[in-house]
Amino acid sequence: MRSAIHVGIDLGTSNSAIAVFDGEAVSVVANASGETLTPSVVRIDGRGGRTVGRRAQRALGGDPANTRGEWKRLMGTADRLPFEAAGAALLPEELSAAVIGSLLADVRDAAGFMPRAAVISTPALFELPQNHATTRAGRLAGLEEVVLIQEPIASAIAAGWRADPDGTWLVFDLGGGTLDVSLLETADGRLRVLDHAGDNFLGGKDMDGALVDWAAAALVRRGAGDLLGDRASARGRRALARLRAACEQAKIELSRAVRAPIVVSDPAGDGGGEHELEITRDELDVLTAPFIDRSLAAVRVLLAKNQRTPDDVARVVLVGGPTLMPGLRARVDEMFGGRIAAGVDPMTIVARGAALYAGSVGLDATPAARAPAPAAGLAVRIEHPSVTADLEPFVVGRCLPGTSQASGQALPDRVRIERDDGGWTGADAKLSSEGSFVVQVRLDRSRRNGFRVRAFDRGGAEVKMASGTFAIVHGVSIGDPPLARAIGVARADDSTQVYFAKGTPLPARRTLAHHTIRPIAAGSDDDALAVPIVQGESVRAHRNRLIGMLHLRGVARDLPAGSRIEVTLELDRSGQLATRADVPGTGQTFQDVAFVLVPTASVETSERELSSTNRRAADVQRRTFLLGVPAAVQAIAEVSALLAEADRALPAARAGDLDAGQKLRRLLMDVNTALDDAEALLEWPDLDDEARRCKLTYTPMVAQWGTPAEQQLYEQELEAAGRARRRNDAAELELHLDAMRALGRAAYCRDPHSMTDAIEWAAAHVTEAMDVAAATRLLDRARALQGHGSPVEPAGGGLQALRAIVTEIWDLFPSSPELQAKSFDSGIR
């Protein structure tokens, strides 16, 4: 049996690593210098020559204009990073591709083949555009297949691989640029992510920044020049880069020693010689304390959100270079009573976990050319889990159509499965009329189990098979990766149609029905109807983030308002989104989704937004304390701290620091989300009243005119709304009220009197219709039908025709333009 090789890549802010898993053991592949970590640094010289890794990192201090590192936070943006001597400017994903290419070459040198597929890890809080950019980086590096995994899940898989006690774990992953804290649970060998939190702008880089500020101030006191004041000049940038490298080195040394030197040559760039500073571990602890406080605050929030205390956590897994700092380890140790997992290498655990995950999803990195040619005989397709915690999983097989006839064989009568070690043989299973079989196999614990399928004809003679071997690893069963944030479609009334709730396992696919809110002209490329795709938890579309836009343009024939469209959203295992809209009326399919990049707001725009957000925050805080709603107080608890952080990021953003600009944008988004949540909570009394009104209005309608299915659903929605009211859960209540309204209105439409009401309403508002002439014609037809009988009972079974006309009339009335503009100009309802 050919053994598959699985490859996992940790694409880190500061360092990257690659690991391989052969079904038995996982190992980290060393680079040409014999190191398991490759610095995520790229240098391009004047002739276009590229250097990646340690050699490039050495050039960071002396040649910062042609050497780049720490671009991970910019993934998914359109910010190109310049290389002056080569006259080139590369996207962050192109730089990542260079690092991935270097890692793949290390595997080629060690294993003798270039991997064709790999799992790449990304921070849990990465959004869709950043994940897309990571996949593109893998493809640019030559990978045919890329699967992404969230870093904390990769860490947990590696730490929990092969039988560990059940319980709740915390993965504390502090990388160079990001913090991810994740709460996981293992039960009966099954690993599940409970929740995660973190900060996309907190990492070792920020601690280095504090150390650089400290060292620069010390140099000023010595009269060695003002490096920070001179950061705008090329000379200043070079000196600062040298200082940063020296500080990072000192920080690493302080993991082992209690004091370390910081040696900077020529800080002022005037040939002024070498300066040596000294820093102690205690001084470093003081400098980094604010960042450690922030990271532990994220842990406390995560635990509280999941109704857990540090005592409930059985084990803490530390991941990332900064977690090697004794000061940080001591603080985590203190918080969790010493339950830090031992024997885990924080620098390579993510790559190991990614490789194990590649094994669990059956992602083989071996090139097709290495696969042996198929043998002659009966071909059988065998479906089985690659890795499972179940000791008796099902295996399903099917003889492939045509293969038996082609080889002159009849379909076998039965099959038997045997384990390679001879420790188990299954009972004979008869083939179904489809040529299939279902067998429960037995696994040996915590190892790779090889199996062979044997087939027999009616007479008991063995049938020759072209294939029939497979392997199942018994180990930690990993659930499909959960979606980090909900994804849906923005409707023209500013509501969100959720397609995938937060936590939905990937891959996922869903089709839902919508209607267009206006006509689309045939053949026109200018007339496009927008279907905005948003990510976020809010029922109000504008409170979520726009991540993609599908345009319906160039329709084969005129599409009237109210035309039905079926929108399908599909997410692969990595969270990559594919979207399509089918228009049954024309038989057309639209798939040209424009994915939105992480927005790059100008500093001026961010400054204006910061000032307006400060005003809004003051207003919401005033109202919150005035009304004294505890949940709203809690929702805005972090707002002041986040705004202070935004104020601190502003000067660096003004000086052209792209990373600071992104951080500022993200902070403003977080503040506004918290303010939105608080405002929603302040509106609770109105929502509660609305719930009462909905119940009084729609319950009799559904009872009288609803179908049995509608009545059943309404009853359940009503009960669920009642529970949400008792829990004061505004978001949940809004969802159930939306459902009750839809069911109530659908039932009401069957009431003959509703036709009269609707026609009268439309006649009074006909000038507001998107197509006044069409609306008038439809009204005339409706009245003609009504004229042939009683107002509520048209003659000749015309009620159905009347209802169809009323539906057409309704579709000609637009949603409010203000709401439509808010919902990213959505053209559907």
Place this chain on the structure above:
Amino acid sequence: MTTDSDEVENLLRARLENPFLVLAVAPAADIADIERQGQRLLAELAAGLDGARRYATRFGARARTPELVRAAIAELRDPARRLAHEWWARGLEPTS
């Protein structure tokens, strides 16, 4: 003004995608049986077995896909979400 039939249709789709219905297991089933049944259905769907392609509900048979099965397993792994699905499953199971 909205086209309510879409919303009702979408709502009905969502409710009839109840994990217990999709996996054809009883709300009292334990997690090991649920996982095993889910894995079996995924294997049967991947092998293209006809019997796996539909599941029964009180309001008629629905198409079963690998995505629905995976989502159903994940939903039932979470005790809080499982409780909600047990509640919603009432009255939606096939009558026979």
